[in-house]
Amino acid sequence: KIRHYKWEVKYEYKSPDCHKKLAITINGGTPGPTIIAQQGDTVVVELQNGLLTENVAIHWHGIRQIGTPWMDGTEGVTQCPILPAETFVYKFVVDRPGTYMYHAHYGMQREAGLYGAIRVSLPDGQIEPFSYDYDRSIILNDWYHKSAYEQAVGLSSIPFVWVGEPQSILIQGRGKFNCNTSGIASGLCNATNPECSPYVLTVVPGKTYRLRIGSLTALSALSFEIEGHNMTVVEADGHYVEPFVVQNLFIYSGETYSVLIKADQSPSRNYWASAKVVSRNSSTPNGLAILNYYPNHPRRNPTASPPIGPIWNDIGPRLAQSLAIKARKGFIHTPPQTSDRVIIMLNTQNRINGNVRWSINNVSFHLPHTPYLIAYKHNLLHTFEQNPPPEGYDSANYDIFSVANNTNATTSNGAYRLKFNTTVDIILQNANTMNLNNSETHPWHLHGHDFWVLGYGTGKFNGSSDPKRYNLVDPIMKNTVAVHPYGWTALRFRADNPGVWAFHCHIESHFYMGMGVVFEEGVERLGKLPNSIMGCGDSKGHHSP
């Protein structure tokens, strides 16, 4: 089946947390429309750029784009940006059931509100390996009052201006900023605006709900919980999870989960759902929504106070949850038992030419003006640096626990070229930031593939002993995974999808500050590129014959 959507993207005044802001909307909304499709369907999105003076590009997060790498929506990697007043047609197949998302992938536009959910159901006649009565989705986000543009300029200025903690946490596009905060001009914040009334999930007592939860936060790692209700985790990034029960779900930007919730508490009242910032010492108030037990009034506040949530700096339970996520029995994709190449990626914060940047093996990434996909396919290799980034770092002499100088750090747009159909291991190694005793959580997202999560560890990865502890039996496959503070995460994937693919920290400001890399694989196998992705940089006039 073809699922056809017509979207207009434009700026509008919105008050998702009661505070008025220019937000980027799709057909008038943020979040935008949910794409609902069935496995094997073709999704067609006719996107009209109604922003007056800004380009745009939309990435279909978690969709592998097999055979359509030019539809990945990553500006500078897979396409030229879409100019104002132009229409670009995205067309791709959703080949796996599960919970996915879409969002802007140009500059820092995602955090202006350009995002939404994709839900892919099983083909007719097939059933999920778990049962539920109703299917619902929410996206968690954090929200800033400053524009994405102002933030981006601050991040690349000298002196550096950090974006700081978000003003609000949004649950399905709704949050609550305290309008009585000093310094808020009158008329800018209205606590009774219906746009910022909390999101309400109405449940029928006794029924079981599949709640699909995605996070597209710009910065925050979150803990999500529903007062008095356990959640059974059954899906992660489109893959079935061997079920386990949690009271709170840790979720990092770019991840999706499905949890089962049974409405088995007293039906005499409503309950709070809460999303709290963890991993950063944040002053952002928890995002709140209402679990409404029918027939209580949906707007009646729960009688109890909202759950407080876990302590922000306790890594233990977050690591424990990461380790608990395994592929579901009967749905295990066994990984290749060995790999052809191992790339170790040291994640550091550095100062380069006076700018605060993030680097991988001391190389901070920046996007070229000619998208890589076009450059490789049309042999425009002069458009980016041909020197590939390093395969590792001097681990014997590097102390990940101290503030390092990294005076040799540079910026580059060189790419890793992967031999087609080989197996690649990536070890993401975390380290101290430029601040004493500080290491952050980074959710890394890979375009075009799902990877196996082979293991996590604390401290420095040991290349001879740690691989012996890899889970090669039932590892989960994901497209986004957390690297915990001072820890490492090991991934494995098959370079079997011809194209050029970004791999980056999903924190919007961190990618903007250079925290990413690009992989090329099998571009020579691709047919002619569509003309619609061309037109910028040296791809001008390079229309396919």
Ligand SMILES: O=C1O[C@H]([C@@H](O)CO)C(O)=C1O
């Ligand atoms: O990239 C970042 O910069 C700040 C801080 O390290 C410097 O102000 C921060 O918390 C980040 O995640």
